[in-house]
Amino acid sequence: MDGRNDAVIAAALEAVAQAVGQQPNVGAGNDGVRMLETFLRNHPPTFKGRYDPDRAQKWLKEVERIFRVMQCSEVQKVRFGTHMLAEEVDDWWVSLLPVLEQDRTAVTWAVFRREFLDRYFPEDV
Numbered sequence: 001m002d003g004r005n006d007a008v009i010a011a012a013l014e015a016v017a018q019a020v021g022q023q024p025n026v027g028a029g030n031d032g033v034r035m036l037e038t039f040l041r042n043h044p045p046t047f048k049g050r051y052d053p054d055r056a057q058k059w060l061k062e063v064e065r066i067f068r069v070m071q072c073s074e075v076q077k078v079r080f081g082t083h084m085l086a087e088e089v090d091d092w093w094v095s096l097l098p099v100l101e102q103d104r105t106a107v108t109w110a111v112f113r114r115e116f117l118d119r120y121f122p123e124d125v
Contacts, residue, residue, distance in 0.1 A: 010113045022074070024092055027099060032076065032079075035070070035072065035076055035080070036080060037074075037077075039066060039070060039080045042066040042069075042113075043121060043125075044062060044063050044080075044081075044084045045058075045062050045084065046084050046085070046086050047059040047084060047085055047086070047088030047089055047120075048084075048085075048086045048087040048088060048089060048094065049086075049087055049088035049090075049091075049120065049121075050089075053119075053120065053122070055119045055124050056116070056117075056119055056120035056121050059084075059117055060113065060116065060117070060121075063084065064079075067080075067081075067109070069089070074108040074109050074110075075106055075107075075108075077109035077112075078106075078108065078109055078111075078112050081109065081112065082112065089120070090121060095115065096115060100115070
């Protein structure tokens with residue numbers, strides 16, 4: 001074989017490997033990935049925290065608007081919504097989640113919403 005044939009075979013093998021890698025796997029994880037892709041295609045905003053009650057409320061409203069058109073479970077809502085948290089608010093959530101999960105119950109969107117509003121949209125606003 002000459003070098004050109006080796007290159008053609010290598011390219012063909014790479015194409016097959018990529019095609020096989022893109023085949024859907026049978027399992028729950030693949031549905032979650034597709035749901036996340038759908039969520040992200042709706043361009044959810046990112047929230048970085050800090051004291052900005054108006055932005056916090058707008059972020060929550062936009063994310064919940066997307067959830068209204070998706071068939072998300074409560075667990076998916078929490079995962080997808082919190083995926084859009086960044087910087088300070090992400091640090092807050094990562095530290096709060098183990099506390100909320102101590103009683104081994106699933107953290108629902110209602111629980112997240114309550115905690116988020118308590119933290120970023122105080123009653124005195």
